[in-house]
Amino acid sequence: MLIKTDAVVLKQSKFGEGDRIITLFTKKLGKVQAVSKASGRHKGKYAVGTQLFSYGEFVLFKGRDLFQITQVDLRHSFYSIREDVTKLAYGAYLLELTLAAIGEGQTNNRLFELLINSLQIFSKSKKNMETIIKAYEMKLLYYSGYKPELECCVHCGTSEIGNPRFSSAEGGILCRNCFQQDLYAMKISPVTIRVMQYLITQELEQIAKLMIRTEVMEELNKITRHYIGTHLEKNAFKSLEFLNHIK
Structure with missing residues (x-):
């Protein structure tokens, strides 16, 4: 056949x-x-x-x-990605993350189109590649059924979250009254929460124009790495190790 x-x-x-x-x-x-x-x-x-x-x-x-x-x-062919070592490292991470997210024979057309769109952006420019990576991670989690709860407390449902924490195990933010549900939940700023929401909802072309402050990117990296490790059950990415080496 x-x-x-x-x-x-x-x-x-x-x-x-x-x-x-x-x-x-x-x-x-x-x-x-x-x-x-x-x-x-x-x-x-x-x-x-x-x-x-x-x-x-x-x-x-x-x-x-x-x-x-x-x-x-x-x-x-996206040949230009293979010509630049930084683009190659970021592009390889997109492929490695996609491999971890989908099972054999499992279709996901939204993720398929997202991957092509991301590769197209990488092939044309080196600007804001880390921001595109964060957008890809957030959208991939959403399209794969692992979207984190960012609007209200994932445990009690209140929108009065005050100074929340982010729980990978529980699947989103926890209000002060629910911190005990995950003693390992991480601190997360309101700015980081808004950035995560933006990365999920906006188009990649618009996201590519976004400038994320260093401290927000660091917090975002810490949270997304832990969340991906928890829900996709993959903590080590060779492409990220290589990227950290060349930075």
């Missing part, structure tokens, strides 16, 4: 004698693994279309265990 679908390449790994396993985020099938043949008439045929970040229309043949890539109509 042949299936034609738009897809983004999330990961490559070696498979057998020169073949590769390509992990695709597809629009119709969600996350799938497909073999890209590298022998005979297939040698190099799909090399460009199966590079990391590549976006295009893929024709897949469903085998007994894995899909096989039979055709690629490349729409965008």
Whole structure:
């Protein structure tokens, strides 16, 4: 059975004698693994279309265990991301985070379009990449069903939150009266809460113009890393380690 679908390449790994396993985020099938043949008439045929970040229309043949890539109509290689080490690190994090967020065969069209849009912004500019990353994290959590409660206390529901704390375990902010629900809840400023709400609701092109103060970004990084680790069950990202190394 042949299936034609738009897809983004999330990961490559070696498979057998020169073949590769390509992990695709597809629009119709969600996350799938497909073999890209590298022998005979297939040698190099799909090399460009199966590079990391590549976006295009893929024709897949469903085998007994894995899909096989039979055709690629490349729409965008996002080559400029691979030419800049900082862009590469940020872009790799988008792919790594997406891999962690979606299961095999799980479709998520809003996240699919968000990924393409984010890669397009990265390919054109180096400005505010960290802000785009924070927006991607927040929107990914929302589209994956893990949106944190930021409007009222996640435990009692009151909107009179005063000086709240943020609980990854409980899934949002806690008012003073509910701090005991999570003794490890983190301090969070009203400004950071408003920034998180903005990142969830606004378009990426508008967010790219936002300048986030250093202290707010630091608090945001601490909270989102812990929240992602709690709900996506992934704490270590090689791309982030590399990014921290080159900064």
